[in-house]
Amino acid sequence: MRHYTLSHLEAAACLWEAVLALRDRPESEPRAIERALAIRKSFDSLGAAALRLIVVGWTDAVDAAWYKEQESCPFSFDWSFVPQWLIDTVDWSDPCHPVIRTDGAPWNAPGCEHPATRTDAPSNAPAPDGRRDHLALLSRARAALEGLADFTADACDTLVEDIGHAQNQLSVSPLPWPIDVHVAAVEHRHGMNLHVALHADILDAQVAAYCREWWKEIGDGRDPHSLSDRDVIATYFDDHGQESCSTDRVTLEPRAMSDLPAQSPETGTYCVLSTAHLTVQTADRLDKWASWPPSDRPIDIAASVYGWFVPTRALSEERCAQLPKDLLHLIAFGRDRGFRFVLLDCDAGTVDDLPVHDW
Incomplete structure (x- = not known):
């Protein structure tokens, strides 16, 4: 032994x-x-x-x-x-x-012919498969279209927007469109097995594999591998008095984008400006505001190690009246140039378009 x-x-x-x-x-x-x-x-x-x-x-x-x-x-x-x-x-x-393998070549490797492939058949690259491959394909197509100059501006913008919508839909839902799935529930003494497949024959193969595994329980002397999946399933559950199998076809509907919670984080760009573009009085105010509860601040800011993050979004007249002019100029500077935030940092450089204060 x-x-x-x-x-x-x-x-x-x-x-x-x-x-x-x-x-x-x-x-x-x-x-x-x-x-x-x-x-x-x-x-x-x-x-x-x-x-x-x-x-x-x-x-x-x-x-x-x-x-x-x-x-x-x-x-x-x-x-x-x-x-x-x-x-x-x-x-x-x-x-x-x-x-x-005894020849040292990996299965389905380049140059290793698959047994089911004819040598005279044309070799075609496999199509992308899976959500990540499709998402990558959409992302590449969108990036390429954004750089083309052959379309009119309106047509290109519309196409890019449509591809972006399709990409977002696929990124938040595994189902870009409704699909039918086939379901089988096998009840046995230990509980229940659930099988799901996109095609009926694949579902039959799954249930038949279960039946072949437990074939000895029905006392049938035939080799279950010599029978078709349908025959194996019919024989097994007809002869087994304590187990049953029920099947159904279910349509899975993707949720609409409007029904889905926002899953992508908000993104944006920021520019870095020197705190020397603020007066010392405004810097003192920002220090105080950063320590206040968010609901009490006249503007949403976040303190950094060497300064503050300041959003550039437009403010109401009431809020603007509470802010010093030098800070309003910095906010307008960032917003006019497409930045979502301004990072005020004591080690950053200055720009010619804004006044500089010596403190």
């Missing part, structure tokens, strides 16, 4: 954890997403229990690879080396037989 050390058990646990992470939390990059879908197919085809035994069987291989490379690998075994080893080494092309 073979004996396993704690190191073997840890490597096996790290392998299984990494497989689950590659399946459930892929990076928003086409190859990572394709790999996650391939791993999901293996789960659907084999079931978690059978696939787990295959993955655990790679323990010696990953240990041997780590032994060769641990001196040159700057990262840890569990969260860095093992996932990368799976990415570089395991071929998930056949969902029923994920294997360690």
